Amino acid sequence: MRKPIRRVSPIGVRCVAEDAVKPMRADARRNRERILTTAREAFAEHGVEVPLDDIARRARVGPGTLYRHFPNRDALVEAVYREEIGALSARAYALVEELPPEEALAAWFREQVGWVRDSSGLAMTLKAAIDRDSETFAFCKKQLREAVAALLEPARAAGAVRANLEPSDLLRLGHGVATACEHADGEGIERLLSVVLAGLRP
């Protein structure tokens, strides 16, 4: 009886930072990015159990190419999740640069709620599929917390939010609002958002 594949991040899973270490051939990079984009769409439409050969076909690569970049399903799921978390985190740093602290925090919070709701709950689908003990899970959690801290600290310094808020509080609130708004329309979502954002004030 075979032992199923343990859900840990294989060494082969590349982080974005790794690209800086060893330049990838242009065709290899293009294929990898196309695979990730296609996988994201396929996971959103059909769940994480969609056949990998189907993803390869949609991405117009051979199965050998897909498996060369991502040795198994878990690796692909984790890579897509890392991209999702990376993009959401990057938004925090961008908003800090563009807006006053309170507005930046509010804008990011709205984006987080939108992100959780996006593509029929892709974020939660991916998160549920990832081993809680994996490097990817720990890495993403840390990344998000640091991004939210980058928003919270200026807002706190400006006296715009209550002093006892932690980054994890905001993340839980965002998840809660998104879940509560599962069947809400735009106005309903906006009401809940304004309630929560008002509640953040000192």
Added chain:
Amino acid sequence: MRKPIRRVSPIGVRCVAEDAVKPMRADARRNRERILTTAREAFAEHGVEVPLDDIARRARVGPGTLYRHFPNRDALVEAVYREEIGALSARAYALVEELPPEEALAAWFREQVGWVRDSSGLAMTLKAAIDRDSETFAFCKKQLREAVAALLEPARAAGAVRANLEPSDLLRLGHGVATACEHADGEGIERLLSVVLAGLRP
């Protein structure tokens, strides 16, 4: 591109209570029980992705028989989980009958911690594999809470525990202790247990 099987409890998953409604043939009942026992062992040893034909082979039934009782992997996982939760819950009611309230609560708490640690974390493995929106998940959560309430209420009435404890508090504490004790020996576990149990007192 095919849509993967949605993780919801199929109607065909039998609850223990159903057996009272429609008597099963003796050979069918024996087979079903043997499949469940074997599945529990296989999931503990190899995870929930162990091939179902292997479980059938170990249980000495044909694949057709296994699929007659459990239409797919999720049904089997949920059935095993229901049995686990059923047994743990039943212990609460039994202990209430056998012991004074405070001792019953302490004894059950120890059993819960032991249960979480049992068979290399089988309980968590199964729980992680079950859809959070499923009937099984909701049913088991309710069952556990009611069982713990049956322990808490007499203990509270006897003044043996602080008044503000909820069943879910105890369940979370048990999970936390089991997790904290992942690599602890018997003495270490006992120390943590005694700390937490002392903390329950008013």
Added chain:
DNA sequence: GCGCATCCGGAGACCTTCTCCATATGCTAG
């Protein structure tokens, strides 16, 4: 422009899921 290291891709081996239907058997009625 050439050469070489790297990348690609897809046929096919292997594994798992799951069904169909001929055979087996539990259990009730006579």
Added chain:
DNA sequence: CTAGCATATGGAGAAGGTCTCCGGATGCGC
């Protein structure tokens, strides 16, 4: 106690998915 029938079994095999191997393709540096 036996026969008959409704229910249960089981396993060969069809179908689908995973994943590898290696000949051919191509990016890129010199």
